[in-house]
Amino acid sequence: MFKSRDWSEFVITRIIKLTGYSTIIFVVLIFFFLLNEGFPTFIEVPFASLISDRWYPIEGYYGILPLLIGSLVVTVGATTIAIPVGLCTAIFISEISPRWLRDILKPAVEILGGIPSVVLGFLGIIVLSPYLRVLLNLPTGLSAFTGAVLLAAMSLPTIVSIADDALDAVPRSYRNASLALGATDWQTIWNVTVPAARSGILTAFMLGIGRTIGETMTVMMVTGNAPVLFKGFLSFLYPVRTMTATIAAEMGEVATGSIHYHILFFIGIILFLFSLVINITASAVVFRQHKKVEKILS
Amino acid sequence: MFKVNLSTPQSRLTIQKIGYLSLTLIAILTVVPIIAIVVHIFIQGFSAISWEFLTGFPKDGMRAGGIFPAIVGTFYLTLGTAIFSIPISIGAAVYLSEYASENRWTQIIRIAIINLAGIPSVVYGLFGLGLFVIFLQFGTSILAGCLTLSIMTLPIFISTAEEAMRSVPQSFRVVSISLGASQWQTIRRIVLPQAQPGILTGVILGLERAVGETAPILFTAAAFFLPQLPNSAFDATMALPYHLFVISTQVPGMPVNLQYGTALVLLLFILGMNILATLVRSHARKQRQW
Amino acid sequence: MQKFILAGFVFLIWMNGGCINSSGRNDQDISSSTDKYIENKGSDTIVNLALAWAEEYQKSNQDTRVSVTGGGSGTGIAALINGTVDIANASRRMKSEEYENAEANGIEPHEFIIAKDAIAVIVNHANPIDKLTLEQISDIYSGKIRNWSVLGGEDLPIVLLSRETNSGTHVYFLEEVLRLGDKNNPTLFSRDTLLLPSSEGISSEIRLNPNAIGYDGLGYVTPDLKVIAIAKDPGAAYILPTPETVIGNTYPIARDLYMYTNGAPSGAVEEYINWIFTPDAQNIVSELGFIPIVNP
Numbered sequence: 004m005f006k007s008r009d010w011s012e013f014v015i016t017r018i019i020k021l022t023g024y025s026t027i028i029f030v031v032l033i034f035f036f037l038l039n040e041g042f043p044t045f046i047e048v049p050f051a052s053l054i055s056d057r058w059y060p061i062e063g064y065y066g067i068l069p070l071l072i073g074s075l076v077v078t079v080g081a082t083t084i085a086i087p088v089g090l091c092t093a094i095f096i097s098e099i100s101p102r103w104l105r106d107i108l109k110p111a112v113e114i115l116g117g118i119p120s121v122v123l124g125f126l127g128i129i130v131l132s133p134y135l136r137v138l139l140n141l142p143t144g145l146s147a148f149t150g151a152v153l154l155a156a157m158s159l160p161t162i163v164s165i166a167d168d169a170l171d172a173v174p175r176s177y178r179n180a181s182l183a184l185g186a187t188d189w190q191t192i193w194n195v196t197v198p199a200a201r202s203g204i205l206t207a208f209m210l211g212i213g214r215t216i217g218e219t220m221t222v223m224m225v226t227g228n229a230p231v232l233f234k235g236f237l238s239f240l241y242p243v244r245t246m247t248a249t250i251a252a253e254m255g256e257v258a259t260g261s262i263h264y265h266i267l268f269f270i271g272i273i274l275f276l277f278s279l280v281i282n283i284t285a286s287a288v289v290f291r292q293h294k295k296v297e298k299i300l301s
Numbered sequence: 302m303f304k305v306n307l308s309t310p311q312s313r314l315t316i317q318k319i320g321y322l323s324l325t326l327i328a329i330l331t332v333v334p335i336i337a338i339v340v341h342i343f344i345q346g347f348s349a350i351s352w353e354f355l356t357g358f359p360k361d362g363m364r365a366g367g368i369f370p371a372i373v374g375t376f377y378l379t380l381g382t383a384i385f386s387i388p389i390s391i392g393a394a395v396y397l398s399e400y401a402s403e404n405r406w407t408q409i410i411r412i413a414i415i416n417l418a419g420i421p422s423v424v425y426g427l428f429g430l431g432l433f434v435i436f437l438q439f440g441t442s443i444l445a446g447c448l449t450l451s452i453m454t455l456p457i458f459i460s461t462a463e464e465a466m467r468s469v470p471q472s473f474r475v476v477s478i479s480l481g482a483s484q485w486q487t488i489r490r491i492v493l494p495q496a497q498p499g500i501l502t503g504v505i506l507g508l509e510r511a512v513g514e515t516a517p518i519l520f521t522a523a524a525f526f527l528p529q530l531p532n533s534a535f536d537a538t539m540a541l542p543y544h545l546f547v548i549s550t551q552v553p554g555m556p557v558n559l560q561y562g563t564a565l566v567l568l569l570f571i572l573g574m575n576i577l578a579t580l581v582r583s584h585a586r587k588q589r590q591w
Numbered sequence: 592m593q594k595f596i597l598a599g600f601v602f603l604i605w606m607n608g609g610c611i612n613s614s615g616r617n618d619q620d621i622s623s624s625t626d627k628y629i630e631n632k633g634s635d636t637i638v639n640l641a642l643a644w645a646e647e648y649q650k651s652n653q654d655t656r657v658s659v660t661g662g663g664s665g666t667g668i669a670a671l672i673n674g675t676v677d678i679a680n681a682s683r684r685m686k687s688e689e690y691e692n693a694e695a696n697g698i699e700p701h702e703f704i705i706a707k708d709a710i711a712v713i714v715n716h717a718n719p720i721d722k723l724t725l726e727q728i729s730d731i732y733s734g735k736i737r738n739w740s741v742l743g744g745e746d747l748p749i750v751l752l753s754r755e756t757n758s759g760t761h762v763y764f765l766e767e768v769l770r771l772g773d774k775n776n777p778t779l780f781s782r783d784t785l786l787l788p789s790s791e792g793i794s795s796e797i798r799l800n801p802n803a804i805g806y807d808g809l810g811y812v813t814p815d816l817k818v819i820a821i822a823k824d825p826g827a828a829y830i831l832p833t834p835e836t837v838i839g840n841t842y843p844i845a846r847d848l849y850m851y852t853n854g855a856p857s858g859a860v861e862e863y864i865n866w867i868f869t870p871d872a873q874n875i876v877s878e879l880g881f882i883p884i885v886n887p
Contacts, residue, residue, distance in 0.1 A: 012485050019400060022392025026413040026459070029452055033420065033428050040431055059779060061756045069782075088327055095328040099321055108332060110579070115335045117571045119513030121542045122564050125549045126338065128792075129557070133799045142750045142802045145785060159331060189317035210419075217421025219516040220546065227785040228755075242785050247423045247516075252755050252788045254427065254520055255662040259435055259673055261692070271427045278419040286415050362642050440675055441660075525660040526642050528649055537658065551635060551661060551789040553811045 037275055041268035048266060058230040058244070060253070060263045067270060069230035073147070073243035076233055077222060080151030081158060081215045086208055088155070089162030093207075096163070097170040098192050109167075116160030123153050124224030132225055139240060145227035147243040153221050158211035165210060169203020170196060202288045209285040213278050216247075223248035246270050339572075342564050349562025359526065363552050368563055373530055374443075374538035375512055375570070378522065381447030381534070382454060382511045387504060389451075390458030391493075394500075397459070398466040399488055418456035422516040425453045429521040444534040446522025453517055454507040461503025465496040470591050498585030505578040512570055515542040525551075541567045627655040627859035633667015633680030635790055636708060636760050636808040637848055641680055643875050648866060655859050661789075664759030671851055672696055677860050679851040682708065682808070683759030700851045705867050707882035709809040709832035710764060710844045712819040713794070715801040720744045722820040722829040725843055729769050731804060734781030739802070751784040752793045752805035760790070763846055764806055810880035837882045848881070 044053070048065045055066035096108050131152065132144030139148075173196050181191040197204065227242025230249075250267050257264040357367025393410075401407045429449030439445045469492050477487040493500075515523075524537035525547055531538045545563045548555050631641050638661040645657035667679035672693045685693075685700060693700050712728060714720060720742055723731075730736045732751055740746045754761040770776035787793050793805040797816055809832055812818060820829035823843040836842035856864050866872055873883035 012483050015485050016400070019392050019396045022389050023396030023401065023410060024406075025389055026393055026410055026417060026455065029455070030413045030416050032432075033424075033452075036428055036431055037424070057782070059756065061762065062779065088331060091324050091327040092331045095324045099324060100328070108328065111332050111335055114339070114572065114575065117509060117513070117575055118338065119515070119542055119567060119571065121513070121515045121546050122342070122567060123338075125545055125560065125564055126342075128549060128795065129560075130341070136800065142748045143785065143796065143800055145796065156334065163331070187313045187317045189320045190313065213419045217419070217423070219421065219423040220542075223788060224546075224550065228787060229783055229785045231782050242783070244786070247421055250423050250427060251516055251519060252786075253757055254430065255666040255669075255757070257665070257669055257757075259669070268427060268431070271424045274421050274424050278421060278424075279416055282415045282419040283412060286412060360646075362639050362646075435673070524658055525638060526645070527658045528645060528656045537660075547661075551638070551791045553639065553791050553794060554813055555791070 034275060037268055037272045041265060041270075041272045043265045044262075044269040047262045056232050058249070060266070065262070065266055067246075067266075067273075069232055070244055070246045070249050070270065071273075072233050073226070073230065074216060074245040074247065076147045076239060076243050077150045077154060077226060077245055078212060078215045080147060080239060081154035082208070082212055084151060084155035085158045085162055085211055085215075089159050089207070089211065090166055090204065092159070093163045093166035093170060093204075094192060094197070097167045098188070098196065109164075112160045112163050115156065116164075118157075120157065120218060120220040121224075123157065124221040127153050127221065127225035141240055143227060143242065145225055145242055146240050147226055147238070148240050150222045150226040150243070150245075151239075153225060154215045154218055157218060157221065158214045161214050162207045162211040165207035166200075166204045169200040169207065172203065173199045206285045206288050209281050209288075213281040213285075216277055216281075217274065219247040219251050223251050228252065246274055250274075339568065342561060342568055345558060346561030346563075346565030349558045350565065354559075354562060355566070363526070363548055364555055364559070368541070368544060368566065370527055370530055371539040371541045371544040371563070372566065374522075374540040375542075377443055377531065377538060378446050378450060378518065378540055379508050379512055381443060382450040383504065383508060384451075385447055386451035386454050386458055386507070390455055391462055391500065393455075393459045394462035394466060395488055395493075398463045399484065399492065414456045414459055417452070418460075420453075422453065422514055423519075425449055425517045426519050426521060428452075429517060434521055440535065441520070441522060441524065441537040442535045443522055443531055443538050446518045446538075446540075447534075449517045449521050450511045450514065453514070454511050457507035457510060458503055461506065462496070462500045465499025465503065466492055468499065469495045473591075495590065498581055498588070502578045502582045502585070505574050505581065509571055509574040509578070512574070513542055513567065515546055518543060541570070629655065629657045629678065629860055629863055630660075630676045631657055631678045631680060632660045632662065632670050632676045634664040634682040634759050634848070635661040635754075636664075636682040636758075636810070637680040637706075637850075639810065640706065640848075640876065640879050640881060643879060644867060644872055647871070647875060648863060652862075655863070657863065663755060663757035664762075665757035668851065671700060671853060672698055674698060674853070677852065678864075681759050681849045681851060682846065683762050684849065685851065699854045701853075701855055703850045703852070703864060703867075704847045704884055705850050706848045706873075706876045706884050707837055708846055708848050709837045709842055709882065710760065710768075710806050710846065711809050711812045711832050712804065712806050712821060713797055713812060713816045714804050714819060715797055716815060716817050717801045718744060718817060720819065721817065722822070724822045724825050724827075725768060725771060726825065728819075728821070729771055729778065732764075732769055732780055732784065733778050734783065747802045750800060750803040751781060752796055752803055753780060753784045753786055754790065754793065754806075755786050755788055760806070760808060761786075764844075767844055767846075768806075808881070812880065834877065834882045845882070847884075 052065050054068055056068050057064040057066045058069050096105055100108065127149055132149050135141065135149055136144030177195050177199055178191055181195045186194065222245045226245060226248065228244045228248055229242040230244040250270055254267055257267060354367045355372065356369050358369055360366030397410065426449065429445055433439050433445035433448050434441060473491050473495065474487050477491050518540055522538055523540055523543040527537065527539055541563065545567060548563060549560050631645065638659060641659045645659050648657060649655065664681040664683050667676065667681055668685055668689050670676040671679035672689065674696065690700065720739065727742065731749060736742065737749055738746065739749055765780065766772065769778045769780065790807050790811045793807055794811055794813065794816060797803045797805050818831060820831045821843055822829045830836050830842045832842045837845040850864065852860060876883040
């Protein structure tokens, strides 16, 4: 009787260990699969063509520069809106608002995070795009700006909730010490609390950016999908084409194994690497924060 | 020319008042659009909701009739995702919480989880297309869609489950071991049941994300129109988010209120799951034995 | 707690299986293995027609199921080459590279012309322009003409709308309009062209935007959009797209719509394709704004 329990215990423990390591297996699997299907691009497409400024695959133009720039423009725009607004909202929720208001605001922001991207894209087409076209007198409302506004709305909940947690984690003693020295609450927030929480806040920003780069449906529906290069600040109000929208729009049509197929996987590799870099940086920042806090509290 | 002294107590208080006001306005700027979006969809879509809409098939090229197959499809995809993802996630969470020591390998696992969480949904779709649809020859099917979605939801399930298990006090485990139970018995009979509400919350929130995603199922599971409900896991299926995408961008002459109606149904699904998760969370807090 | 959830799931699954839907087919829950299943994929131009055909065909052939998906002509042809569909819908002919790929995969495409379509060039209702030559349209879309005032319209920038590159409609427009039918013409769409993922996307933007110009199959044109009359050459007459002008070959940009199968069709697929050439099916073609291949 003792023996059989040992045996089943042994098997179960091994299985559990396997599931734990399976996460690594999945990441590696995804990366190698993308690499396998995307690598032929280097052989099939001359490098000069790859970094050219024209994306028109059916005629052999495989320049991914407009797509990279498109993703970049929309991401920069969205983060420019989302970071200040998100940080201020997080500060408001964490430092200023009374308890009852906080209990309303936090769930409200979570709800925004739950709204599917296709619903926001739908509202973008029907409501936001025509409105912006009329308001700003643009040729068309399908632009990088429209995309940026909606993407800011999508990454806001991530930024707010993580920044709020970071601000919450700052020890009360910091604030009390500052107030004891005669600073106002306002001065305390900006000179003491926020700097103390800065790695957590930075993490919030990075994860928000990560969310924005990877967004697909919303940008596909409202950014106009024109593969152009950035021609100055005003280009922001004109259509662009992102990497994610390109994959989503063109993937269905490619014949397996064609050059177009390979280059779409190649774009997928680029997206994967972007998110990898952002996430590793963000988590490295968090690890350092934990170690620092442990040192201070010990 | 006059200089303003910004460090007198009055001016500091004034700055604070202005600052507080600005932050309040910004916070309102965040919340008002959220409420406006939800209310707008509700008002515009409400007229389309009817028993026929929810249980009928699309007619007249999608322009009339109901969205039943899309609702069912979403349900099947969610169910399949749960079936594949939950066992692996709980296993991984148990490993991280109960067995693993904080060495380099564990750190690598954690980084892997964070990365899975950050991969764009369209890259998952690409991966799912390449591996499940083409390489393993499942074709455009519920199976391919579920497998893709389940890898995507792994990180959410794992992190919430692990957190739930970690919050079970160590004393519970210690007492169990001291009574002669093995580690697995302790986990199975003490830790898991105690962590169950937390795990459940995580499951609901993770599935909530899977319900709303379009890009992963775009090439792995979704179909524009199916004349009947899917019969097997190898059939393609309609799904709510894909259906909304299709009727808002590809069907000419689509009545606007039906589009809003579909958006509303999707939104209600999501909000419903959100409320469910919150209820489970607060119920668990009351029931907690520590 | 767990038992409750399990019971809930079982209940929902049971509810599903036994559900009677409003389309009136009560035999849904009994899926017999003799059911014939046809998968139809491809052109977004054809998708609504294919959908209408599928609906109509299944009314009288209850043992056959036809599923329809869009994605563009390129999508359908790729799927045929990959061996994952029975019928590929295409609004353009298969290219020689695609025939080569098919051969390499052991697929033998058979072509059927199932309807005719006119490409309508559309503008917003408020736009005063109502006729253009093919060359003018080519200049507009290649970016040479950028403002409506050059053509006698208002002083507004021209916003170019197009389908995605995987669309057969796009390829046809590139070859026949931008390049004026000349295979050696290297003209490309202007870089500022918005490549929208669907025909309806074009229609809805034009409805809302007075600066926009777009092109679409006639089946996507609703009465609130303005269709431009087109002259083949600068001296020729300006023709509007209608069934008469297409069949009479006077409208310059009309094309055939295709369905491709792997090899000669047999069984359920053969019956379906035969049915498509019957007057019943071709009536539906007219109803949807396309031009029937068989005079009903």
